[in-house]
Amino acid sequence: MLNKSEGIPLYIQIRRTLREEITNKTLVPGQKLPSEDELALRFGVSRMTLRQGISDLIDEGLLYRRHGVGTFVALPHLDRDHTRLTSYLESARQEGLEVAVQVLAAEVLPAKRKVALELKIEEGELVIRVKTLRFIAGEPVTLHDAYIPYKLFPQLLQEDLKNKHLWDIFESYGVRVKRAVQRLEAREADEEIAALLRVDEGFPILYKERTVHLDNGTPVEFTYCYNRGDRYRLTVVLER
């Protein structure tokens, strides 16, 4: 089974083997693995080496150990993707609430300084701006003001911005968002935001700036988000 000569560390081969058995359901969720001693014997390695291979899968969330009991295949639980971030809007849709998007602006214009800085382009270079107001159950909850480098998606404004999420559109062009940095603050609603979200000026707003990057690190979207403090709650799960 394992290839001692090929230069690939044994614990990596073990990791790969076990991961395959999990993904192809040879090992099913909840199932108890053979004991470490037995697995070590089977793979023909020491127990320490076996544990090293297993530890990686535990870090990945594919397995979990119970002291004195055994090692098990993890349930396909949501904890798998640690850095998951769910917005009130997403969950609202999943809970069947009526979600609507109103496009306030869809235009091409020169980038201002801050936008250019975040998108790592030159000031004045063309960007696409997509400004949307998002409703839940008929009430405005969130204002998005998104900027995308024009050169990346010159056809973007032809898309159905009302019904499709920007990231899905990006994917239809073959690029995949990989990383998002979000900065969160509490602010007061200014006159424009207050009017759009139908609250009074000074109303608490969960303000968010978001920069989205591709695999290669290229910034692809920078967005200002203004969320009604009482209708929008952000949940973040952090893992150590």
Added chain:
Amino acid sequence: MLNKSEGIPLYIQIRRTLREEITNKTLVPGQKLPSEDELALRFGVSRMTLRQGISDLIDEGLLYRRHGVGTFVALPHLDRDHTRLTSYLESARQEGLEVAVQVLAAEVLPAKRKVALELKIEEGELVIRVKTLRFIAGEPVTLHDAYIPYKLFPQLLQEDLKNKHLWDIFESYGVRVKRAVQRLEAREADEEIAALLRVDEGFPILYKERTVHLDNGTPVEFTYCYNRGDRYRLTVVLER
């Protein structure tokens, strides 16, 4: 230095020692640690045990290794993953800001419904409450109101709550926080919060509820956090 008898695993003591030396600048960013052999000798443990302690800090992003060269203290802003669990004060301290903590309350009391629910204990069961006001550069920035099940840490109130972070205290009892769920909202400051944070009533507050879990999923801390909207910014990095 290390305490072999006290029941706390050696690699955890090593981890804690090194982490402290990093946070209190005994070890500075970029600095090369002594070799594993030397550190093992110094701690009086085997190299494998030492490596186990170091590996955790590497996973946390506090250290990095260079094969054939050495182990180094990570540079603080070189893309430290903010999806990792690090306390806000820790980061502020690492950026050289003056940080202070004022303990407003430290008491044992019966859990209210919401707290009990979050900590998965019975309503009325004893909890420890630690209410602290945190200052950065002399200004109050954050109010924490933390609740910990009394049965988990009956000696907690004997600890130095002013200077030690709760999570470090937890670790000194041999348990390690693993996961935190944070819920964020924007709110207005009420009278008490406004007075403590020295702002006007109605001032925007980044309100955060946080539940912290151990490896095994046991809730260990539930905290209400009130952060000055203009002085506290939360950065979240998401990876796909």
Added chain:
DNA sequence: CTAATCGAGTTGTATATACGTGTAAATGTA
């Protein structure tokens, strides 16, 4: 019948040892 104890099995921690592999500086050579 109940509760305490025991024991087998499993993971957790720790040691001592050996050799592989990568890095960088010292050394040797043309």
Added chain:
DNA sequence: TACATTTACACGTATATACAACTCGATTAG
């Protein structure tokens, strides 16, 4: 000098072993 080689040292991988701590079912004492 310029380049290749050697060498020391560091981390990387792997083994064999031992005992601790935990879980749970079986056994035993009351």
